[in-house]
Each structure stands twice: as C-alpha cells, then as structure tokens.
Amino acid sequence: MNTMRIRRVRSKLKKSAAIDKHAGLKVFQPETTSFSPENLYQMLYKHTMLYIKPEGGTGGAGIIRVGLINHSASYLLQKDTFSERWDQFDQLYGRLTHFIGKKKYLIQQGIHLLTHNKRPLDLRIMVQRNKGDAWEMTGMLARVAAPRKVVTNYHRGGTLHQVDSVLKQYADPNRLQELKKQLEQNALLTAKHLNKHFPTLIELGIDIGLDKQLKPWILEVNTQPDKNIFRFHANKKLYSKMMSYVRYQVLKRTIKKSQFNPVPQPLSKAKLNPTAAKNVARARPALSPAPPVPTPLLIRKD
Ligand SMILES: Nc1ncnc2c1ncn2[C@@H]1O[C@H](COP(=O)(O)OP(=O)(O)O)[C@@H](O)[C@H]1O
Ligand SMILES: [Mg+2]
Incomplete structure (x- = not known):
C-alpha cells in the first residue's frame, strides 16, 4: 500500500471498531x-x-x-x-x-438527541492537521433535522445553525463553554487515536449527538468531510482557513511522495558490472505511478 495517499475510510464499522479500542472514547460511542x-x-x-x-x-x-x-x-x-x-x-x-x-x-x-423547535439536532466538528502538522479543531456547527426527518444531514434538508444559538436553551454560558472545551478535547483525542489506525488522515468531520444530560455521543466520523457547510459559519474566515490546511497537507504529501520516487537514472554503468547493478537496485526504491492529482479530495464529500 502507498502510505502517502490520502485515503477515505468508508467503512463505518471499521471506524467504530477503532474507536472502541480506546477506553476513553468507547464510552462516548453508541x-x-x-x-x-x-x-x-x-x-x-x-x-x-x-x-x-x-x-x-x-x-x-x-x-x-x-x-x-x-x-x-x-x-x-x-x-x-x-x-x-x-x-x-x-x-x-x-x-x-x-x-x-x-x-x-x-x-x-x-440516542434521544436534543431538539431545536422539536426537531433533532446534532453537531459537526472539524479537526484538521494544521500547517505545523498538529491536530487542531477548526470549526463547529449545529445541524437541525428537516420536519419529520430522523437525520440532520444538510443534503436531507437539515438546516445549519451556530452552536451557541441552538444550545443556549439547554446551557448557561458557563456550562456551554465547559461543554465546548470537552467537545474539543474529545475531537482531538478521536483524531489522534484514529490516526494511529488510519495513518493517512489529514482531517475529520465528526458528527456528535447530545442527549438530555448534554453527554456527547460520537455518531459518526467522516474522513473526507464537506467543508462547504462552514461557509454558513458566523466566522467568515473559517472556510478559507480549512481549505488552506487541506491544500497544505495535500501539497506536502505530494512533494514527499515525489521525493521518495525520484526519476530513475540510466543503468549504463551498472549494466557492465553485475555487482554495481545489484547495489543500484537496492539503493533505489521501486517505481510507482505519478502522485495523485489532489483535486478529488476537494470535491468528494461526506
Ligand atoms: N445513533 C444515533 N442516534 C441518534 N441519531 C443518529 C444516530 N446515528 C445517526 N443519527 C442521525 O442520523 C444522521 C446521519 O447519520 P450518520 O451516521 O452521520 O450517517 P451519514 O454518513 O449518512 O451522515 C446523524 O447526523 C444524526 O442526525
Ligand atoms: Mg453523518
């Protein structure tokens, strides 16, 4: 397997099994x-x-x-x-x-999710590798299900809201701050832990449900999340920051990969000397296809 490629992990069962391996995260997963x-x-x-x-x-x-x-x-x-x-x-x-x-x-x-105007709500939390390569929480939005629907997804008619505006009915400002801190810590822990199981990750979009006790529940972890929804965030700079982190990480991996696969030199000298040929073969890594064009990452969404 080429470990430099940024891979989307599609299997929900594989991701949830990986989360279950961390006792501190397992308690937050249904x-x-x-x-x-x-x-x-x-x-x-x-x-x-x-x-x-x-x-x-x-x-x-x-x-x-x-x-x-x-x-x-x-x-x-x-x-x-x-x-x-x-x-x-x-x-x-x-x-x-x-x-x-x-x-x-x-x-x-x-999970019996908190509601907003009687409709279920959950949170989408973005964590990304930043330009210093550390995991950073880059944004949080709330999503509210369309009437009579049991899912909050934007592509199923769900609406996007600022987190404070939908949670203020459930928590005073202090409790809200404390909850957001807990969500950030859990999100960073989730990213670091999953990264051990799936080494090619550069970002996660984590769907978090909250129950009546405000306990956070990890409903799903997306490995190639849609950043477009963050255009609706009150902070208008968030979206371009997220995209700049993605571009930086994609570029970094593309460069790293091409360094690992230099253009092969002619074997003329080695041909004359069988021992030298062996050494050349040992010193140079196997040929592999050209680095992937990064654009699909920016288009594909979960
Ligand atoms: N265990 C659950 N309890 C309550 N609501 C859930 C649960 N799992 C999913 N949902 C709701 O369904 C939505 C979609 O589920 P999710 O697992 O994120 O699938 P998808 O990959 O299709 O987005 C969630 O955002 C949430 O609103
Ligand atoms: Mg989802």
Whole structure:
C-alpha cells in the first residue's frame, strides 16, 4: 500500500471498531454492531431505539430508525418522512430487509438527541492537521433535522445553525463553554487515536449527538468531510482557513511522495558490472505511478 495517499475510510464499522479500542472514547460511542436478525432483536430490547445505517453510506441516505412503542407491544419504523407501526418482530424485520436488500448495514444504539423547535439536532466538528502538522479543531456547527426527518444531514434538508444559538436553551454560558472545551478535547483525542489506525488522515468531520444530560455521543466520523457547510459559519474566515490546511497537507504529501520516487537514472554503468547493478537496485526504491492529482479530495464529500 502507498502510505502517502490520502485515503477515505468508508467503512463505518471499521471506524467504530477503532474507536472502541480506546477506553476513553468507547464510552462516548453508541453501541454499534453489524445488521442481522439476532443483533436487531438483542439491541432493540437492550436500547429500545436504534439507528440502522448503510455500512458505507453518506449524506443520511438509507438511514432507518426503529423503536419499541406502546410499552414494548409494537415496533415503530421511521425512514425519510414516513413512519410505520408493526405488531410483530418478524414484520418489522421483513420490512427492514425490504429496504436493505443485499446491502451491508449496521445497527447502532439510538440516542434521544436534543431538539431545536422539536426537531433533532446534532453537531459537526472539524479537526484538521494544521500547517505545523498538529491536530487542531477548526470549526463547529449545529445541524437541525428537516420536519419529520430522523437525520440532520444538510443534503436531507437539515438546516445549519451556530452552536451557541441552538444550545443556549439547554446551557448557561458557563456550562456551554465547559461543554465546548470537552467537545474539543474529545475531537482531538478521536483524531489522534484514529490516526494511529488510519495513518493517512489529514482531517475529520465528526458528527456528535447530545442527549438530555448534554453527554456527547460520537455518531459518526467522516474522513473526507464537506467543508462547504462552514461557509454558513458566523466566522467568515473559517472556510478559507480549512481549505488552506487541506491544500497544505495535500501539497506536502505530494512533494514527499515525489521525493521518495525520484526519476530513475540510466543503468549504463551498472549494466557492465553485475555487482554495481545489484547495489543500484537496492539503493533505489521501486517505481510507482505519478502522485495523485489532489483535486478529488476537494470535491468528494461526506
Ligand atoms: N445513533 C444515533 N442516534 C441518534 N441519531 C443518529 C444516530 N446515528 C445517526 N443519527 C442521525 O442520523 C444522521 C446521519 O447519520 P450518520 O451516521 O452521520 O450517517 P451519514 O454518513 O449518512 O451522515 C446523524 O447526523 C444524526 O442526525
Ligand atoms: Mg453523518
């Protein structure tokens, strides 16, 4: 594998398994497992509400919420803007497999998120490697779900808000400061820890849910997050700062890679002397393709 390439880690299960390896982060992650009828049954009766997500999904697509209702006598299924009630577990499972088909899905403990105007809200936190190569939290925004939706994603009609404006109803200024500090520490810890498992990371967009006790929950970690939403941030300089960090890191890796793969010299001398040929081969790393053009990084989004 070429370790210089900036790689997007798509698998939500791989990322959540890596987070679970850090005891200090595991406590902030909802329990997550692969989709199967046994896991669905066990998780549903343990947590009473679950999110069921495509393993490599983005933008809130294909996400289904299920829960126990009527004192556990029925099951509620919510997707997009519709909801259905089922009386039998088999009916619920059958309906889910209709949506899921052959795709790989996961099951996650559902968090009863704080709301804004009765709609669920969560936070998007950006952490990036800065120009000194240290991890830095570069921005935070709140997202509020569209009416009747169970996901807050901008691409599913969610709206973007300044964090203070949606959280001030839940916390006084001191508590808000304390919470933001905790979020920053957790975000930096998440980046440093995940970077050990996925060495090519240069930025993360972390989706954080908050429950009624203001406990932060890591809902998902994006490895190539959309920076465009930060154009809506009150600080108009944030977006260009984020982009300059990305450009710096991409350029740095591109340069580093080309240094590792110098243009090969002619072997004329070595050809005449078999021992010299061996030494030349040892001294020079194997040829590899030209460095990747960095533009896709700026276009692809989660
Ligand atoms: N475990 C959960 N509990 C509560 N809400 C969740 C949970 N997981 C996801 N959500 C909601 O669904 C949205 C999309 O889920 P996410 O895992 O971020 O998938 P995607 O990659 O499609 O954005 C989240 O931003 C959040 O609003
Ligand atoms: Mg997300």
